[in-house]
Amino acid sequence: MNILKIFGRKPKSSNIAQQRLKLVITQDRVDIGNRDIKQMHRELAEVLARYFNFTISAAQMSLRQEGNSYVLIADFPYDNAR
Amino acid sequence: MGKVIVVTSGKGGVGKTTSTANLGTALALIGKTVVVIDADVGLRNLDVVMGLENRIVYTSMDVIDNRCELTRALVKDRRVEGLTLLAASQKNNKDDIQPEQMKAICEELRSNNDFVLVDSPAGIESGFRNAAAGADEALVVTTPDVSAIRDADRITGLLQHEGVEPINLVLNRLSPEMVRKGNMVSKDDVVALLNLNLIGVVPEDRGVISSTNRGIPLVHDNSSQAAQAYMRIAKRLTGQRIPIPEIREKGFFSNILEWFSGNR
Numbered sequence: 598m599n600i601l602k603i604f605g606r607k608p609k610s611s612n613i614a615q616q617r618l619k620l621v622i623t624q625d626r627v628d629i630g631n632r633d634i635k636q637m638h639r640e641l642a643e644v645l646a647r648y649f650n651f652t653i654s655a656a657q658m659s660l661r662q663e664g665n666s667y668v669l670i671a672d673f674p675y676d677n678a679r
Numbered sequence: 680m681g682k683v684i685v686v687t688s689g690k691g692g693v694g695k696t697t698s699t700a701n702l703g704t705a706l707a708l709i710g711k712t713v714v715v716i717d718a719d720v721g722l723r724n725l726d727v728v729m730g731l732e733n734r735i736v737y738t739s740m741d742v743i744d745n746r747c748e749l750t751r752a753l754v755k756d757r758r759v760e761g762l763t764l765l766a767a768s769q770k771n772n773k774d775d776i777q778p779e780q781m782k783a784i785c786e787e788l789r790s791n792n793d794f795v796l797v798d799s800p801a802g803i804e805s806g807f808r809n810a811a812a813g814a815d816e817a818l819v820v821t822t823p824d825v826s827a828i829r830d831a832d833r834i835t836g837l838l839q840h841e842g843v844e845p846i847n848l849v850l851n852r853l854s855p856e857m858v859r860k861g862n863m864v865s866k867d868d869v870v871a872l873l874n875l876n877l878i879g880v881v882p883e884d885r886g887v888i889s890s891t892n893r894g895i896p897l898v899h900d901n902s903s904q905a906a907q908a909y910m911r912i913a914k915r916l917t918g919q920r921i922p923i924p925e926i927r928e929k930g931f932f933s934n935i936l937e938w939f940s941g942n943r
Contacts, residue, residue, distance in 0.1 A: 609861030614825050615868050621825075622832045622872060665874065 623662045634658060641671060651676045681712075681789040684796050684916070685814035685843065689830030691801030693822045694851040697887055697897075698909070699798040700728045702818075704896040705913035707762035711793040714753060716765045716784070718810035719800035720776060723767040730894025731756065731764050740768035743780045749787055758899060773805045778812035785813025794916070803837060811838060817846045819875065823853055823864045832873055847878035849912065854883045855926045866923075879912035881905050882926045 624630060638658045645651065656673045686699045696719075703715040716739065717725035726732040737752035742765075753763040765784070768775075781797075788795045799810035811817070817838050821831035831848070838846050850869055857863035870877050884905035890897040897906040898913075904926060911921050 611858070611861050611864045611868070614864050615872070618825055618828055618864075618872050621829055625829065625833055626836065 619662065620660075623660050623667060627660065627667055629660065634660065638671075642673070645673055649673070649675055681792045681794050682816060682916075683785045683789050683814045684794065684816045684818055685718075685799055685811045685838075686796055686818045686820060687799035687807060687810060687834055687838070688801065688820045688827065689803060689807075689834035690821075690827045693820050693827045694849075694881070694887075695801075695820050696724050696728050696798055697891065698818070698820050698849055698851065698881070699725060699796050700896045701898045701906070701909040702913050702916070703762055703794075703796050704729075704756070704759060705898045705910050706794050706796075706916065707756070707759040708898065708910075709913060709917065710761070711917065712761040712791070713794045713796065714763050714765060714788045714792050716788075716795065716797045717767040718781070718797050718806065720767045720806065720809075721769065721772045722800065723769055725798050726754075726764060726766050727894060728891055729756065729764060729896060730758075731766075732894070735764075735766045738766045738768040739781075739784060740771050740775065742784060743776060749784060758895070773800065773809065776809050778809050781809045782813035803834060807834070807837070811841055811843060814843055817843045818849050818878065819846055819873075820849045820851055821869065821873070822851050823858075823869060828864070828869060828872060835873065835875060846875055848873060848875040849878060850880045852883045853880050853926060855928045859928070877923060878915050879908055880923055880926060881908040881912075 638656065642653050642656060646653070651673050658669070658671045661668050661670060686695050688695050699715055703713045706713045715725060715729070717723045719725070720740070726735055731754050734754050737747040739752070741747040742749050742752050753765055756762040756764065785795055785797070797810045797814060800806035819831050819835055819838070821827045835846055848870070850866055853866060854863055858865045866877070866880055882904045884897070884903055886897055886903045887905060897903060898909050901907060901910060914921055
């Protein structure tokens with residue numbers, strides 16, 4: 598038996614279910630899939646690269662529910678080590 | 680003028696038919712006149728769950744095709760006054776009925792009944808659309824698992840699009856023990872995810888299986904927590920304000936009692 602299991606360190610499956618549901622429900626509601634988000638991410642990166650110097654690999658995008666509304670959070674860290 | 684309420688879920692097997700049978704019976708037990716409609720054309724089951732399968736002569740299809748008047752197609756439940764069933768045809772399929780036809784049936788029935796409960800088939804296609812066509816309100820039934828919750832959210836979106844309002848949530852088959860151990864999403868988690876008004880929580884109950892075996896809805900014997908939960912939901916549907924109690928975990932003692940009374 599896994600030692601983590603004995604000490605009950607494994608994350609509760611109910612929390613995992615809740616997190617997974619948050620994501621799929623949000624995507625279902627705004628009718629956008631992972632593929633679209635990735636595509637949008639690439640396109641935004643292309644545009645932003647014309648104006649800023651940033652590390653594309655560190656960029657992140659996610660869709661989140663905040664109360665009754667949805668927020669698209671795009672995090673493109675500016676790279677000033679030019 | 681009675682209310683037309685569609686009982687739906689998206690996913691199959693979460694307890695739509697059981698909920699329709701029990702809520703219909705519960706409403707009749709508190710003195711309301713109720714028609715339960717099986718909208719699952721081709722895969723009917725509400726008749727067997729209610730123990731009325733041997734008395735079906737006409738179905739909604741016969742009414743639509745003018746082979747029978749609506750009032751004659753209704754099967755009276757002999758266990759409780761004021762409860763009738765409109766069965767679905769087993770020989771047809773879901774596309775043989777149009778939403779307007781279903782709506783017309785609901786309109787006629789609501790004029791002389793307090794409640795019309797429509798048991799929707801699983802899925803989001805024509806069967807669901809027919810079931811929802813005549814409804815003012817909806818009960819979305821879900822269980823605390825990821826697929827049922829996701830589908831409940833999807834069906835909620837479709838109901839909102841159709842202008843069905845209010846949409847109330849029935850959380851079925853909750854196991855307080857599993858929630859406590861962190862192996863099941865809690866009532867509060869489900870409500871937060873779906874953002875719907877919770878109208879009741881029905882605990883997981885093995886009694887449901889034996890009640891279905893017998894064709895006698897659980898609420899006829901008000902001893903189990905699940906039956907009491909359905910009775911409370913029925914009362915809430917009539918406008919009574921009853922708080923939703925926390926479900927008790929079954930203790931050692933009540934398990935022993937159940938074992939002796941042969942309820943297991």
